[in-house]
Amino acid sequence: MSRAGARISPGQFFWATAASMVAGGVFLWPMPLLLEAGADWAWALGADGVLVALTLAAQLAWGQRVPGSSMFGRLRTLWGPLAWPWLLGSTALSVVVEAVVLDLFVRMLQTFVLPGTPAWPLRVLLAGLAWVVAAQSLDVLARSLRTWFVVGLAAFMLMVAVTAAHATGAAALHPPWPPSGHGVLAGVAGTWLFWIDDGGVAITLAPFVRGLDWAGARRWALGAVALQLAVVAIVTCVVLTTLGPWAGGAKMWPMIELMVGAGPTSFSFVRPSLLILPVWIGAFVGYLAVHAHSISANTRAAVGVPESARRWHALAITSAVLIVAWQLPDAPTVLTMATQDLSPLALGLSIGLHGLSLLLAIVRPLRQAQPARGS
Amino acid sequence: MRSGDRLRAGLALIAVCALLLTAGCGDALPVEDRALVLALGIDPNRTSAAGDLDWTFVLPNATVTASSVGRQSPGTQVSGVRVTAPDLSTAMNALQDRLARKVYMGDLEVFAIGLATPSDRARAAISDLVQFGSVPDGYSVVATPDPATRLLSVVTTQDAIPRYFLTLYLNCSGCHRHDWRVRGWQWWAAAQTPGVVPHAVVLRPEAGSAVVAGEAVYPAGPGPALVMPPDAQDGLFLTMSRTTAAVVSGLAGRRRLSVSRLTGRARTTARLVGGRLEVSVRLHVRGVLTSQGGVAIPSGGAAQAALVHAAQVLVAQHMLDDVGAAFRWANREHCDPFGLTTQALLARPRLAYALAPGSSVWFPIDVRMTVRADVVSASSFT
Numbered sequence: 178m179s180r181a182g183a184r185i186s187p188g189q190f191f192w193a194t195a196a197s198m199v200a201g202g203v204f205l206w207p208m209p210l211l212l213e214a215g216a217d218w219a220w221a222l223g224a225d226g227v228l229v230a231l232t233l234a235a236q237l238a239w240g241q242r243v244p245g246s247s248m249f250g251r252l253r254t255l256w257g258p259l260a261w262p263w264l265l266g267s268t269a270l271s272v273v274v275e276a277v278v279l280d281l282f283v284r285m286l287q288t289f290v291l292p293g294t295p296a297w298p299l300r301v302l303l304a305g306l307a308w309v310v311a312a313q314s315l316d317v318l319a320r321s322l323r324t325w326f327v328v329g330l331a332a333f334m335l336m337v338a339v340t341a342a343h344a345t346g347a348a349a350l351h352p353p354w355p356p357s358g359h360g361v362l363a364g365v366a367g368t369w370l371f372w373i374d375d376g377g378v379a380i381t382l383a384p385f386v387r388g389l390d391w392a393g394a395r396r397w398a399l400g401a402v403a404l405q406l407a408v409v410a411i412v413t414c415v416v417l418t419t420l421g422p423w424a425g426g427a428k429m430w431p432m433i434e435l436m437v438g439a440g441p442t443s444f445s446f447v448r449p450s451l452l453i454l455p456v457w458i459g460a461f462v463g464y465l466a467v468h469a470h471s472i473s474a475n476t477r478a479a480v481g482v483p484e485s486a487r488r489w490h491a492l493a494i495t496s497a498v499l500i501v502a503w504q505l506p507d508a509p510t511v512l513t514m515a516t517q518d519l520s521p522l523a524l525g526l527s528i529g530l531h532g533l534s535l536l537l538a539i540v541r542p543l544r545q546a547q548p549a550r551g552s
Numbered sequence: 553m554r555s556g557d558r559l560r561a562g563l564a565l566i567a568v569c570a571l572l573l574t575a576g577c578g579d580a581l582p583v584e585d586r587a588l589v590l591a592l593g594i595d596p597n598r599t600s601a602a603g604d605l606d607w608t609f610v611l612p613n614a615t616v617t618a619s620s621v622g623r624q625s626p627g628t629q630v631s632g633v634r635v636t637a638p639d640l641s642t643a644m645n646a647l648q649d650r651l652a653r654k655v656y657m658g659d660l661e662v663f664a665i666g667l668a669t670p671s672d673r674a675r676a677a678i679s680d681l682v683q684f685g686s687v688p689d690g691y692s693v694v695a696t697p698d699p700a701t702r703l704l705s706v707v708t709t710q711d712a713i714p715r716y717f718l719t720l721y722l723n724c725s726g727c728h729r730h731d732w733r734v735r736g737w738q739w740w741a742a743a744q745t746p747g748v749v750p751h752a753v754v755l756r757p758e759a760g761s762a763v764v765a766g767e768a769v770y771p772a773g774p775g776p777a778l779v780m781p782p783d784a785q786d787g788l789f790l791t792m793s794r795t796t797a798a799v800v801s802g803l804a805g806r807r808r809l810s811v812s813r814l815t816g817r818a819r820t821t822a823r824l825v826g827g828r829l830e831v832s833v834r835l836h837v838r839g840v841l842t843s844q845g846g847v848a849i850p851s852g853g854a855a856q857a858a859l860v861h862a863a864q865v866l867v868a869q870h871m872l873d874d875v876g877a878a879f880r881w882a883n884r885e886h887c888d889p890f891g892l893t894t895q896a897l898l899a900r901p902r903l904a905y906a907l908a909p910g911s912s913v914w915f916p917i918d919v920r921m922t923v924r925a926d927v928v929s930a931s932s933f934t
Binding site: 216291 | 558562563566569570573574577580686688689690735736737738740741744745746891894895898899900901902904905907909910
C-alpha cells in the first residue's frame with residue numbers, strides 16, 4: 178500500500194536529519210579533519226558545525242518562502258528552467274559522495290572483518306539493504322531510522338567510552354590561538370561531504386512533519402546538527418587523547434583500530450569491540466536510505482510520476498551509487514579525491530544552492546512588488 | 553502485500569543472501585588447518601651480514617584437545633618456529649614455507665623484543681605489524697634478554713592451551729605492583745609521537761616462569777634498547793598512574809614496617825622554559841600498613857596513629873626516591889618515556905603539529921615533586 182499522505186513526527190524528522198549527516202562516514206573520523214586542518218582541527222570542527230547549521234537554516238528558510246511539493250518543485254518556482262541544473266548537479270554529487278562512502282566502508286569491512294570476501298557482495302548487499310529501506314513510505318522509513326539510530330548511537334557511545342579509558346591526558350586537545358584562516362578553511366572544505374551532500378533531506382522531509390511549522394522544523398534540524406557535532410567532537414577527542422595527533426592522523430580508520438585494539442585480546446575471548454560493526458552497518462544503511470528516499474522524491478517530482486514509482490526511483494539511485502562505487506580506485510586515492518576535490522565542490526554547491534535560493538526567495542517578491550508600487 | 557510486509561520480505565531475502573555471501577566463507581578454514589600465531593619474538597641474527605632478524609613464531613600444538621590437555625607435558629602444548637628474515641612480510645613468507653597449515657596472525661597476543669635488537673629495527677617491526685591490517689593491535693609488547701624464544705616458550709602446567717602464560721601474566725589486572733601491559737597500538741603511537749619514547753617491561757624467564765627485570769626504552773636510532781633499573785622503573789609507573797599493588801618495606805626507627813596494596817595517582821604538568829622542561833609531579837599514594845616486623849599493630853589510639861604516620865613518611869620518601877631516580881635516569885639517557893615533553897609541546901599546537909611523526913625531541917628536565925601518602929592500618933579492618 179502506498180501512503181502518499183504519510184506524515185512523520187518531529188522526533189522522527191530529527192533522527193532522519195541526523196542520519197543524513199556524518200553517519201555514512203563516521204568510521205573515518207577524525208582522519209580527514211586532522212589531515213586537512215592540522216593544529217586548527219578544533220576551530221575547523223566548530224566552523225563546520227556553525228556552517229552546517231546555517232546551511233540547514235537557509236535551506237528551511239527558503240523552503241518556507243517558496244511554494245512547492247518537493248525541493249525540486251520549490252526550485253522550479255524559484256529558478257524556473259534553471260532548477261534543472263541545480264537538481265542534476267546536486268543529485269549527481271549526492272550519488273558520487275554516497276558511492277565514495279560506500280566504497281570506503283566496504284574496504285574497511287574487508288580490512289578488519291572479511292579479508293577473504295570479495296568487495297562485490299558487500300557492496301551489493303549494503304546498497305540492496307538501503308534500497309529496501311528507502312523504497313518504503315516516508316513514515317515507515319522514518320520509524321525504522323528512529324528505532325535503529327537510537328539503539329546504534331547508544332551502543333556506539335558505549336564503545337567509545339570503553340576506548341576512552343585508555344586516554345592519557347588532555348594536552349592534545351589544546352587549540353592554537355589565534356586560529357589560522359587557512360587551516361580552518363581547509364578543514365571545513367575537506368570534511369564538508371561527510372556532513373551534507375545536498376540531497377536536500379531536511380527541506381524534502383520538513384513539509385511532512387505532523388503538526389509542525391517551518392520554524393519548528395528548523396529547531397529540530399539544528400538539534401540534529403548539535404547531536405552529530407557532539408558525536409564527532411567526542412570521537413575526535415577520544416582518538417587524540419589515546420593515539421595522539423601524529424598516530425591518529427596516520428591511520429585511515431583510527432576509531433575502529435582503537436576499539437579492536439583496546440578490548441581484551443585473547444584467543445579465548447570473542448572481541449566485544451566487533452559489536453560496533455552491526456551498529457555502523459545500521460547507521461550506514463540508514464544514511465544511504467534516507468538520501469536515496471529524499472533524492473527519489475525530487476526526481477519523481479521532476480519527471481512528474483506518482484508516489485507509486487518511489488521504489489523504482491530509489492532502485493535507480495542505489496544502482497547508480499553501486500555503479501559509481503564499482504569504478505572507484507584504491508582507498509587512499511578515493512579518500513584524497515573525496516577530501517581534496519569532492520568535498521570543496523560539495524561546500525560550493527551547498528552555499529550556492531541554499532544561499533542563492535534564500536537570497537532569491539527574499540528578493541524576488543520585492544522585485545515583483547516594485548513595479549506595482551511605482552504604477 | 554502491505555508496505556511493512558514488503559519490507560520484512562525484502563529484509564529476509566537480503567539476510568539470506570548476506571548469510572551466504574558474507575559469512576567469511578571466502579577464506580574459511582577449520583581451526584586445525586590454521587597455524588594460529590599466539591606470540592612473536594625478534595632477536596638480531598648474529599651471523600647475518602645484512603642485519604637480518606631472527607623471528608620466532610609461537611604456535612599452539614594443533615593436536616592438543618580439551619580431553620588430551622591433561623596428558624600433555626607443558627613443553628608440547630606450543631611449538632616455536634624460527635626463521636631469519638629482514639622484515640615481517642619476508643618472515644611470514646618463510647614461516648608459511650615451513651608449515652602445512654595456513655598462517656593466521658589475527659590472534660597474536662604477545663610481541664617480544666630481544667634486548668639486543670636495535671631500537672630502530674624494533675620500531676620498524678611493530679610499525680610493519682600495525683600496517684599489516686588484519687592483525688588487531690591489542691597484543692602486548694614485552695622485552696626480554698636474548699633469545700626471545702626462551703621467554704616465549706614458557707608454558708606452565710596451570711595454563712593449558714589456548715590459555716597462554718604470557719597473555720595471562722600481562723592481562724592480570726591489579727595482580728602485579730604495576731600495570732605492566734603496553735599494547736601494540738600504544739607502543740606504536742608512542743613511536744610516532746615526538747617527545748616520547750616507547751617502552752616495554754623486561755621479562756626474564758626463570759624457573760618456568762617470568763621475572764620483571766627493569767623497563768626497556770626504545771629511542772629512535774640504531775642503538776639497542778636502554779634498560780631502566782627497577783627503582784627508576786617504579787618511578788616511571790608511578791608517574792604514569794599505573795601503580796596498582798606495590799609494597800614498600802623499610803625501617804622506621806628500629807621497626808621494620810611493610811605497607812602493601814599501594815596504588816598511585818600522579819598529576820603532572822610540564823612546560824618549556826628557556827630550552828628546559830619544567831615538570832611538576834603531584835603524587836597521591838594509598839596503601840595499607842600490614843606489618844611491623846611480626847609485632848601486632850595496635851588497633852587504635854596514639855600508638856597506632858604514630859605508627860601510621862611513620863609508615864606514611866616511609867612510603868612518601870620511598871616514592872620520592874623512585875620518581876627522582878626515574879627523572880635522573882631520563883636526564884642521563886636524554887630520553888623521555890613519560891611523555892611530558894609531548895605534553896609541553898602540545899601546549900604550543902602550531903609548533904607541535906609542525907614536527908614530523910616519529911621525530912626525536914628532548915629537553916633537559918627540571919622536576920618538582922610533592923607526594924601525599926594515605927596509609928591506613930590493617931588492624932582497622934580486623
